[in-house]
Amino acid sequence: MNSALRVLTVLGCSILLTFAAGWAFDLLLRRADARHPETPLWNLLRRCRHALQIVLLAALLKGAHRQIAWPPLQDHAAAVGRVLSLTLIGAGAWLMVAVASAVVESGYARYATATATRDPARLRRVRTQVTLIMRVVTVVVAVVAVAAMLVTFPSFRALGTSVLASAGIIGIVAGVAAQSTLGNLFAGFQIAFGDMVRIGDTVVVAGEWGVVEDITLTFLAVRTWDERRITMPVSYFTTRPFENWSRGGVQMTGSVFLHCDHRVPVDLMRDKAEEILHGCKEWDGRAWDLAVTETTPSTVVLRVIVTAKDPDDLWTVRCVVREQLVAWLAEKHPHALPRVLLDPAPGPGG
Structure with a gap:
């Protein structure tokens, strides 16, 4: 009975100490975060609390389980010790990855705050590097942890x-x-x-x-x-x-091609294209142009050059220009739309 009570006492004290340490750790980090709100590290480190508690609990139990004179536990002391060792190694690896992730994310967040408005492309590059570095760290820690677990087996x-x-x-x-x-x-x-x-x-x-x-x-x-x-x-x-x-850089230049009849009013169409662009909020206002770039026996090819601040806006500008120019031609100048002319075949005498 005394041995069983000793087991419950050791287990209960270990759990209480673990929860107390986790609470104190979380309290210190919250106070540090309140004093230094410009640094997200302290708030991110709070995610390590559960891993730290498991490490502490496994360490306390591993150090105390051999001192408990309880026959069922003494008969399986080696197995219990190995389970606690495996738990300690796994939780330690989890803690290392969590701490590394918090440090890296904190550095990236501060860098992003200072760089986002000046150089978005550079920010995306650093984000890519940070993501891959964290995955490498996770893989390395996992491999080392698995190797350490295997070494515990004779x-x-x-x-x-x-x-x-x-x-x-x-x-x-x-x-x-x-x-x-x-x-x-x-x-x-x-x-x-x-x-x-x-x-x-x-x-x-x-x-x-x-x-x-x-x-x-x-x-x-x-x-x-x-x-x-x-x-x-x-x-x-x-x-x-x-x-x-x-x-x-993300600024883009794109083109819209239209096939029209030879009678198309190019000057009026140029004025209409400018009007459309000034009414399109996605156009960044850097440049535009409309010119006849090619002719065929039945049509002429007009190319409209437009610009935008990024690829998504460029796609929208091109669609708006294409749609509104075609609608304008159909309404105001239907003769300028391309058509297929079919002449009747000449008769025997003609």
Whole structure:
């Protein structure tokens, strides 16, 4: 009975100490956040509270479980110790990732606050780098944690000796088998730090127009205009040409082509195009032009040049200009619309 009471006492005290430490940790962070509202680090670190509590509880129980003279526990002391060790390692890895994530996010938030209005393209580049760095850190910590867990099992320690003896052969086989994966991994680093493509960039890949939504270590997701997601390996962007409409700035210049009859009033159409652009809020006012760029036996080709502050607005401006010019021609100058002329075939005498 005394042994069982001792178990309950140790367990209860460990839980109380864990909750008290978590409460004190959260209180200190809230006070620090109130004193320094310009730094989001303290509020972000509050997310580490649960991981810290599990680490403390596992450490307390691991240090005290062997001192409890309770027969059922003593008979399984090795198994209990191993479970607590595994819990401690897993919670420690979780805590490390949470702390690293809070520090990185805090730095990015402060950088974003100072840079967002001056250089959005640079902000997207840093965001891409931060995302990939955090994923690398998570993978590394997870691999180390799994390796540390395996070392706690004696059978795996013995197996490790024989595995190391053939590490050269295994490394060659693994390198050949994972060649594609490793290529994508290094391509992910090249994209992150080579500033080739960033989260939020407007790109054209494989004939599809879309916005880069997510970049991982091996895959990149593009959201198309119709809400589809195109997922492709990051090595695609390091081995094939693609269009990046956000590279070097997001301002864009686009064109609208119209096929008209030879009798089209070009000067009046030019005045109408200017009127349409001045009434379109998406036009940034930088430049515009209308000119006849080509003629065919039945039509002339007119090209309207327009500008906008980003690809989305450019698409809207082009659609507005195209729609309103066609409607204006149909209403005011229907003779200027293209038509197919059919002449009757000449008779035998003609």
